[in-house]
Amino acid sequence: MAELKYMPGFGNEFSSEDPRCPGALPEGQNNPQVCPYGLYAEQLSGSAFTCPRSSNKRSWLYRILPSVRHKPFQAFEQKNLTQNWDEVEPDPNQLRWKPFEIPRADEKKLDFVTGLHTLCGAGDARSRNGIAIHIYTCNTSMINRCFYNSDGDFLIVPQQGNLLILTEFGKILVEPNEICVIQQGMRFSVEVFGETRGYVLEVYGVHFELPDLGPIGANGLANPRDFLTPVAWYEERTVPSGYSVISKYQGKLFVALQDFSPFNVVAWHGNYAPYKYNLDNFMVINCVAFDHADPSIFTVLTAKSMRPGVAIADFVIFPPRWVVGNNTFRPPYYHRNCMSEFMGLIKGHYEAKEEGFQPGGSSLHSAMTPHGPDMECFEKASTVKLEPERVAEGAMAFMFESSLSMAVTKWGLQTSNRLDKDYYRCWEPLKSHFHPDQK
Ligand SMILES: O=C(O)Cc1cc(O)ccc1O
Numbered sequence: 019m020a021e022l023k024y025m026p027g028f029g030n031e032f033s034s035e036d037p038r039c040p041g042a043l044p045e046g047q048n049n050p051q052v053c054p055y056g057l058y059a060e061q062l063s064g065s066a067f068t069c070p071r072s073s074n075k076r077s078w079l080y081r082i083l084p085s086v087r088h089k090p091f092q093a094f095e096q097k098n099l100t101q102n103w104d105e106v107e108p109d110p111n112q113l114r115w116k117p118f119e120i121p122r123a124d125e126k127k128l129d130f131v132t133g134l135h136t137l138c139g140a141g142d143a144r145s146r147n148g149i150a151i152h153i154y155t156c157n158t159s160m161i162n163r164c165f166y167n168s169d170g171d172f173l174i175v176p177q178q179g180n181l182l183i184l185t186e187f188g189k190i191l192v193e194p195n196e197i198c199v200i201q202q203g204m205r206f207s208v209e210v211f212g213e214t215r216g217y218v219l220e221v222y223g224v225h226f227e228l229p230d231l232g233p234i235g236a237n238g239l240a241n242p243r244d245f246l247t248p249v250a251w252y253e254e255r256t257v258p259s260g261y262s263v264i265s266k267y268q269g270k271l272f273v274a275l276q277d278f279s280p281f282n283v284v285a286w287h288g289n290y291a292p293y294k295y296n297l298d299n300f301m302v303i304n305c306v307a308f309d310h311a312d313p314s315i316f317t318v319l320t321a322k323s324m325r326p327g328v329a330i331a332d333f334v335i336f337p338p339r340w341v342v343g344n345n346t347f348r349p350p351y352y353h354r355n356c357m358s359e360f361m362g363l364i365k366g367h368y369e370a371k372e373e374g375f376q377p378g379g380s381s382l383h384s385a386m387t388p389h390g391p392d393m394e395c396f397e398k399a400s401t402v403k404l405e406p407e408r409v410a411e412g413a414m415a416f417m418f419e420s421s422l423s424m425a426v427t428k429w430g431l432q433t434s435n436r437l438d439k440d441y442y443r444c445w446e447p448l449k450s451h452f453h454p455d456q457k
């Protein structure tokens with residue numbers, strides 16, 4: 019496949035025309051009486067019309083047929099996707115999951131949508147406040163089928179297998195160690211190339227932003243120009259047998275048939291568009307003297323709540339980096355947090371737990387549930403000679419940290435059968451080193 023083109027920038031006002039139709043974007047206005055090439059104009063609003071300019075999001079799509087030309091929506095059964103946070107009793111334990119199993123295509127065909135499994139979440143799409151964390155395991159491409167989320171935005175973290183994502187805005191190829199964000203209402207269809215797995219953070223009601231940098235200054239962490247948005251691409255394809263447009267709406271899936279491909283946008287402009295980001299581009303800032311900086315220093319994207327400084331969800335990474343702190347216990351400290359910490363591992367090992375936390379697996383340390391390094395990590399880090407050291411080489415762990423107290427689904431606790439019942443044992447051998455007679 020020819021190399022895909024992207025436009026750099028975060029939240030820019032982009033303009034893009036498929037090169038087959040130069041001049042497809044109307045000049046000087048959004049809604050001419052007749053659009054160039056006989057296209058339909060359609061606005062996609064990602065914020066209330068009246069949002070302040072700094073948070074106002076919308077794009078204009080110029081398409082062969084408007085999205086409204088479809089048969090009525092009907093229920094589409096997908097039992098593993100849920101927004102019911104009362105399926106099982108709350109569980110405050112430290113939870114860890116072994117890598118989620120990906121069925122083989124000759125056993126059970128799953129595409130990106132039928133392969134979505136909700137693991138945990140909180141809040142409500144109807145009141146536009148909350149999150150859900152899903153695991154996708156799939157082995158089949160979506161054919162004559164696209165998806166859009168009426169409930170919120172998807173931040174997709176591939177762990178195994180590339181995703182070629184066809185969107186209304188153009189094509190995006192996302193590889194493990196890259197992430198992509200597809201926002202509320204944007205239609206997309208996912209092509210996969212074998213057994214594929216990853217994580218999805220869904221946020222209802224707000225969009226992801228770059229965190230403020232404060233005293234860090236004007237540069238650093240995730241730099242805006244490393245975010246990539248696709249260029250316009252269209253196909254004019256009739257599908258007499260029916261093209262399925264699947265919507266997640268109020269936590270349930272619905273399907274509507276139409277007889278044409280929805281990827282018929284010849285040109286678009288606006289600041290509401292999907293994007294991807296390569297985690298290797300993260301400019302890591304960390305302690306260069308002593309003590310352990312909080313992991314907020316590794317925030318890639320944040321979905322803010324109304325409370326200053328409190329995120330509905332932060333996307334945080336633990337990239338390869340130098341660790342140099344003197345006279346410091348360098349791994350994560352033991353802690354109890356008012357926030358909920360969901361972690362996943364894209365590749366390699368995580369510094370607080372060399373064993374047990376595996377790529378494609380997860381952990382959840384809920385509000386105020388104590389956690390920290392396992393016994394081996396504590397003993398080693400307390401006695402090792404401190405020299406500048408590379409950590410997380412070849413690794414990429416990440417955290418979805420949320421101010422919401424999340425419920426775990428029945429799939430997460432039971433059906434997936436991946437819960438590591440022995441997780442608590444990694445802290446059991448921690449012994450007292452207290453010696454009151456000697457400082
Ligand atoms: O719990 C974890 O492993 C994540 C984490 C890492 C860190 O360096 C400091 C605090 C924290 O919650």
Ligand SMILES: [Fe+2]
Pocket residue numbers: 353355359383389
């Ligand atoms: Fe933590």
